[in-house]
Every structure is written in C-alpha cells, then in structure tokens.
Amino acid sequence: MSTVDRTALARPLEFEYSGKTAKNRLFNAAMAEMLATWDEKDRTESGIPTEALINLYSRWAEGGWGTILTGNIQTQYLMLGNPGEMSLDPSYPFSGPRFEAFKRLARAGKSHGSLIIGQISHIGRKASAALIKEAVSASTLPMHSNNSGPNSNKKFTENVRAATKEDIETIVNGFVHAAVYLEKAGFDGVELHAAHGYLIAQFLSGATNKRTDEYGGSLQNRMRLLVEIGRGIRQNTSPGFVLGAKLNSVEFQKGGITPDEAQELCCVLQGEGLWFDFVELSGGNVEGLVSPDKVETAEKESTRNREAFFLDFAETIVPAMKQGAGEKRKTKVVLTGGIRSASGIVKALEVVDAVAMGRSATQAPSAAAQLISGEIEEVPTPAPPFDKDIGLGVVASTAQIGFISRGERPFDLADGEVAARFIEDLRKK
Numbered sequence: 142m143s144t145v146d147r148t149a150l151a152r153p154l155e156f157e158y159s160g161k162t163a164k165n166r167l168f169n170a171a172m173a174e175m176l177a178t179w180d181e182k183d184r185t186e187s188g189i190p191t192e193a194l195i196n197l198y199s200r201w202a203e204g205g206w207g208t209i210l211t212g213n214i215q216t217q218y219l220m221l222g223n224p225g226e227m228s229l230d231p232s233y234p235f236s237g238p239r240f241e242a243f244k245r246l247a248r249a250g251k252s253h254g255s256l257i258i259g260q261i262s263h264i265g266r267k268a269s270a271a272l273i274k275e276a277v278s279a280s281t282l283p284m285h286s287n288n289s290g291p292n293s294n295k296k297f298t299e300n301v302r303a304a305t306k307e308d309i310e311t312i313v314n315g316f317v318h319a320a321v322y323l324e325k326a327g328f329d330g331v332e333l334h335a336a337h338g339y340l341i342a343q344f345l346s347g348a349t350n351k352r353t354d355e356y357g358g359s360l361q362n363r364m365r366l367l368v369e370i371g372r373g374i375r376q377n378t379s380p381g382f383v384l385g386a387k388l389n390s391v392e393f394q395k396g397g398i399t400p401d402e403a404q405e406l407c408c409v410l411q412g413e414g415l416w417f418d419f420v421e422l423s424g425g426n427v428e429g430l431v432s433p434d435k436v437e438t439a440e441k442e443s444t445r446n447r448e449a450f451f452l453d454f455a456e457t458i459v460p461a462m463k464q465g466a467g468e469k470r471k472t473k474v475v476l477t478g479g480i481r482s483a484s485g486i487v488k489a490l491e492v493v494d495a496v497a498m499g500r501s502a503t504q505a506p507s508a509a510a511q512l513i514s515g516e517i518e519e520v521p522t523p524a525p526p527f528d529k530d531i532g533l534g535v536v537a538s539t540a541q542i543g544f545i546s547r548g549e550r551p552f553d554l555a556d557g558e559v560a561a562r563f564i565e566d567l568r569k570k
C-alpha cells in the first residue's frame with residue numbers, strides 16, 4: 142500500500158492566461174518520435190504524422206497524462222533535424238493530407254481528456270551535414286557532439302551562417318505559422334523549444350551568441366528572438382491557445398545561461414503581451430541535453446541526491462517570478478529531468494506547479510495514471526549504463542517508442558539482461 146499522499150499529483154492545473162485546464166500535474170515530456178514520413182528526395186513529403194505516430198499518442202492519452210507535449214516539430218521544411226521528425230513550413234496550407242494527419246494526431250492526444258501541446262522548434266546549427274549544407278544560427282560557431290546519444294556519431298554541418306535580419310524574419314514567421322497551423326488542427330497550444338542547444342537557445346546563450354547587433358550582447362538582446370516569436374504567436378492565435386517555452390535553467394559551461402539569467406528570462410515571458418502560460422525548466426549545455434551528474438561543475442550533492450535534476454535551480458527561479466507588487470505568479474512552472482517516483486514528484490510540487498516525464502513515459506506509458514492511483518510508487522530505474530547515461534537513454538527510449546506505436550509493450554530497460562541485450566544489439570548495428 143502506498144505511503145505517499147498523491148493528492149498534489151491529481152490536482153488540476155489551470156493555465157491562467159489561456160484559461161485552459163489540465164486534469165492533473167503530470168506532463169508527458171517532448172520526445173522526438175522519429176515516426177513521421179521521410180522522403181529524402183522531396184522534403185515537402187517529409188514530416189507528416191503517420192498511423193504509427195497517431196497510435197503512439199492514443200496510447201499516451203490512455204496513460205492519464207494531464208498534458209501531452211509532442212516531440213519537436215520543425216518549423217521550416219528545409220531545416221529538418223532528423224529523418225522522421227514532424228515538420229511544418231510557412232508554405233503549407235491549412236488543408237490536405239498533412240493537415241488532416243495533424244488533426245488526427247490532435248484528436249488522438251485529446252481522446253482521454255489530456256491537453257495536447259505541439260512543441261515547435263528550429264534546429265539552427267544542430268543541423269546534420271548529410272541533410273543541410275548551410276545552417277543558420279545566432280553566430281558562425283559550428284556544433285560538436287559531446288554525448289553518447291543519437292547524435293554521438295552525427296556529423297554536424299561545419300558551414301554555419303549568422304542569421305541576417307531577413308533570416309530572423311523567416312524564422313519568426315515559421316514559428317508563428319506553425320502555431321496558427323496547429324491551433325487550426327485542434328491542438329490546445331504550443332511549446333517553443335528554447336532549450337538543449339536548438340536555435341532559440343543558440344540565441345539565448347552567451348556561449349553561442351556572439352552577435353553585436355540588437356539580437357546579441359545583453360540578455361535582453363539575446364532573448365529578443367524568443368520574445369518576437371512569443372509576441373507573434375499571441376497576436377495570431379486565439380486568447381484560449383496555450384503558449385509555453387522549454388528553457389535551460391542552467392547551462393553548465395562558460396558563457397552559458399546561468400540560473401540568474403533563466404530567472405530574468407522567466408520574468409520577461411510572463412509579462413505584458415507575451416503572457417506565457419508555462420515555462421518548462423530543463424538544463425544542459427550548448428551542445429544539448431545532459432544530466433547534471435555528467436557535468437563536473439554541477440556536482441552538488443543536493444542535486445544528485447534528489448531525483449529531479451534541476452530542482453535546485455527551480456528553487457531559485459520560481460520565487461523570483463512575481464507578477465508585480467503583491468500579485469501572484471500566473472505563469473506556471475514545469476520541471477523536467479530525472480523524475481520517476483510519486484515521492485519525488487510530491488517534493489518537486491512543493492516548488493513548481495507540474496512535472497514532465499520523458500524516459501519514464503516510454504518505459505511506462507501509463508505512468509501518470511499508475512502514479513496517481515497508487516498502483517506504482519515509481520517507474521523503476523533503468524539498469525546500468527542507462528541509469529546514468531542520458532544519451533544512451535534517449536536511444537533506448539526511441540526504441541521503446543517504436544514498440545508503443547505498434548501497440549506492443551515496451552521492453553523493460555530496468556531488467557539488467559534486457560538492457561545488456563539492447564547494448565549488444567546496438568554494437569552490432
């Protein structure tokens with residue numbers, strides 16, 4: 142019998158600006174599914190949700206998540222991150238097979254009362270050399286992989302252009318079009334991917350933004366792209382559309398985003414005209430997603446002893462997010478990274494409003510319902526090396542997603558033998 146009081150998990154979450162309400166405090170974190178169409182010769186035929194992808198979201202909808210975030214949807218068809226990612230483009234009309242497929246995806250995600258939020262993104266310099274000859278970023282610094290995950294063998298394009306004013310306009314239009322498109326297709330909202338070294342994060346971070354114009358230098362300038370995108374979306378979607386952003390609460394390196402900067406950024410996003418419904422706090426470095434225990438400078442006992450990777454940083458950010466003198470904070474804060482257990486979630490909810498679970502949601506697609514009902518105390522920790530290595534964890538989760546999308550049970554990564562077999566299979570590939 143459960144020893145943890147789970148009332149806090151089941152409490153509805155009201156997004157105060159849009160007025161939409163999620164049925165509980167658990168988000169299914171954004172995970173690139175790699176299940177959309179892929180046509181190397183005709184990129185306009187790529188990025189369309191497939192039957193498998195729609196099945197996946199039906200399955201997660203059954204799993205009791207209050208809010209379901211999709212994997213990142215690229216906002217320009219020429220700037221695809223990886224084969225199999227969903228994509229949109231300002232040239233795409235609000236009709237036809239792609240639009241119908243996105244409508245079906247939205248319906249699948251909402252089929253059991255979850256909110257469905259499309260994560261919209263631009264890869265910037267995180268572009269594969271095989272797919273993109275010239276990438277666009279804040280500055281000309283190329284990308285280098287530093288993890289063991291799906292990008293470990295990837296060759297990123299060395300040819301990176303600093304975005305011109307015209308590029309920036311195209312980028313903003315791409316995000317705004319994607320938001321309008323998804324609203325028309327029935328999505329409840331969008332989340333801007335502004336973390337893990339993608340284009341918006343490339344602008345936000347002093348480690349990658351070396352510009353000297355109004356988009357570089359001070360934090361206020363580095364956040365200009367994100368603010369313009371947010372404002373454009375607010376002006377072109379209805380008031381009931383949810384707007385959120387995934388941010389690095391910290392980037393563990395010289396010149397990278399600090400918790401103080403993340404705090405300032407969150408305060409701006411809740412301001413006039415932007416009215417972000419939520420910010421999702423993650424972390425990493427300019428090359429992407431990492432867990433703090435992989436990073437020497439972040440080896441703080443307190444963080445390592447708690448399952449939520451970035452809770453320490455949220456503790457400094459959230460109290461500063463006051464709306465104004467005497468007013469209560471309206472922008473909700475969601476915490477992501479490492480979350481697995483009811484007790485861990487209860488602790489996190491003392492600081493933030495909701496939590497998002499990634500790898501645990503591929504190991505246990507119904508974890509939300511099971512944690513809330515008390516059926517499980519926690520999603521079991523993956524067996525080594527998957528317990529510590531987030532890059533390998535992404536590879537395993539992608540494979541589990543394949544199983545779920547086919548209506549099968551995902552393999553059990555907590556079982557040492559299964560984990561060892563998976564590693565063996567990876568070596569053979």
Ligand SMILES: Cc1cc2nc3c(=O)[nH]c(=O)nc-3n(C[C@H](O)[C@H](O)[C@H](O)COP(=O)(O)O)c2cc1C
Pocket residue numbers: 170171172173174211212213260334336337387423430477478479480497498499500501534535536538539
């Ligand atoms: C298979 C996989 C794909 C991912 N794709 C995305 C993505 O498209 N967008 C994003 O913001 N984060 C992505 N992530 C990161 C997760 O959203 C999350 O931040 C990270 O896995 C840490 O949370 P966890 O410890 O609960 O897994 C991905 C993670 C996994 C495992």
